[in-house]
């Protein structure tokens with residue numbers, strides 16, 4: 320395991336993932352009933368953008384760096400942008416420019432009675448995450464294989480919640496592992512909301528991933544994608560995609576406003592695109 324998210328924190332793929340995650344969490348918060356968030360590949364939690372890792376690649380400058388000073392973002396994006404701007408390591412007083420990762424953004428959305436389970440396999444990274452998350456009621460940080468731990472957590476007692484699956488895509492089998500994990504999790508917790516992140520480099524791989532998902536028979540699946548340059552198999556990462564299972568009502572309408580704005584702000588070359596398509600509808604099984 321060589322992947323360190325610190326090199327990529329705050330890039331365009333993170334922005335898409337975290338902006339949409341915050342919208343999903345807002346919908347969960349709209350009902351008084353408690354919910355759980357399971358973050359299967361949680362990372363280190365917080366990243367110093369001007370530090371040794373993110374500072375070296377500078378990827379964040381073409382991601383969150385293009386949005387933080389925007390005077391007029393879509394209203395739906397404001398909670399995410401405000402949270403990023405406001406976040407400082409606990410205790411404050413720490414210099415530098417920081418970006419909160421998925422477990423910290425999720426923790427900020429919890430109300431009394433809600434829970435977060437953050438799982439990270441890399442021991443050193445998990446120790447950092449545990450320190451960053453601190454001791455908070457309802458927050459558990461575990462070291463282990465996110466897919467395996469997830470299986471033991473479902474169905475959650477709350478019967479409401481979001482599972483974020485955001486692996487590093489180091490292994491060739493990651494697309495199929497992710498689809499298999501979703502299949503198993505959905506069997507145990509069919510009413511859960513799921514969010515799967517994936518890189519867009521090779522359109523063929525993405526297409527066959529979508530087909531595998533359609534073949535699971537899981538209903539109510541939306542695909543959201545945003546690329547910042549043309550997709551070719553030789554120029555590397557062009558963008559990112561998300562699969563949302565059981566997306567909140569009207570989220571597609573909100574995203575219809577947010578995605579074009581994000582795609583315009585984050586474009587690095589002509590030829591990028593955004594899309595939002597239902598891979599499977601309510602119960603007809605058709606690809607629409």
Ligand SMILES: C[S@@+](CC[C@H](N)C(=O)[O-])C[C@H]1O[C@@H](n2cnc3c(N)ncnc32)[C@H](O)[C@@H]1O
Pocket residue numbers: 320322323324336358359360361362363364419420421422438439440441444463464465466485486487
């Ligand atoms: C893309 S990063 C996570 C970023 C984080 N979700 C965020 O948005 O801030 C993927 C993380 O998964 C960890 N990881 C790799 N294999 C894992 C596994 N089998 N189970 C749990 N975590 C794993 C890596 O160490 C890395 O920190």
